[in-house]
Amino acid sequence: MTIGPRHWEVPAHTITELGPRRTRHCIIPIIFDEGERFVAQLRRMQVNRALADIIIAERRAPNADLARPLLQECGVRTVLSTEEAGGASAIRMGFAYALREGYAGVVLIDGNGKDGVEALPRFLEKLDEGYDFVQGSRFMPGGIARNTPRLRHLGIRWVMAPLGWLGGGFWYTDATNGFRGYSERLLRDPRVEPLRSCFVHFNLQYYLSVMAPALGFRVVEIPTERSYPDDGSVPTKVRGVRRNFQALAEMVLTVARRYAPPPASDTSSASSTAPPRHTM
DSSP: OOOSOSOOOOOOEEEEEOSOOOSSEEEEEEESSOTHHHHHHHHHHGGGTTTSEEEEEEESSOOTTOOHHHHHHTTEEEEEEEOSOOHHHHHHHHHHHHHHHTOSEEEEEESSSOBOGGGHHHHHHHHHTTOSEEEEESSSTTOEEESOOHHHHHHIIIIIHHHHHHHHSOOOSSTTOOOEEEEHHHHHOTTTOOOOTTOOSSHHHHHHHHHHHHTTOOEEEEEOEEEOOTTSOOOOSOOHHHHHHHHHHHHHHHHTTTTOOOOTTOOTTOOSSOOOOOBO
16 A cells, blocks of 8 residues: 555654544654753643644753753653754655555754744644645744844845745745645645655755746745844854855755656665664
């Protein structure tokens, strides 16, 4: 029985399950050495714990701050851990688990404390209304942007937004915001194939935001909050000239369809079913 995409290239990882599935949708924070920022965010997420199962996707070394009592207190269902580098690697790991567990929708959120987690019900509402891709935006009416670095603001609005429009035909007001919702229908579509090893760093999120409107899926933006610390620090993995250039290059490659799925006849790295889970 086919239970996932044809290509199932998922990073080696461990799965620690703390409870059974309880909800129709799940929310997946993506973390990497976030420390107390994520602990504080996780505590804020408790208010909506009954609406969506919390599945943490952490890359590289397990976060020492995430002790089991804290996870259970905050209602975390599962912790996924991989030592493979790249934000998209962690996202593929999270998507694979969500598809295998049969969730109807997945909401991704960065784990560095910048996002207003209170917006989760609006994401779930849009997924239940039949939208396939829900993009959070701090810049649309009703959104809140606090202390966004000026160069980042200009790059998002006047570089990434036009590129996304060229690639998919939808003008996102906050094209790189990682607070997003995805339907199971989008993630399983054979024209998408998100579980491929070509997605390592930033390109998977760009790819899905472009392909969703390009393929005719229902897309919507909703207002969210994204706040940077008052001390001027920027908790982000897109830092420095090299990383910013890499992010831009991957967006350009996305628009140029360099990440399009291989033909269905190419089965060299394809799998019709998920591999066995490695459960701790």
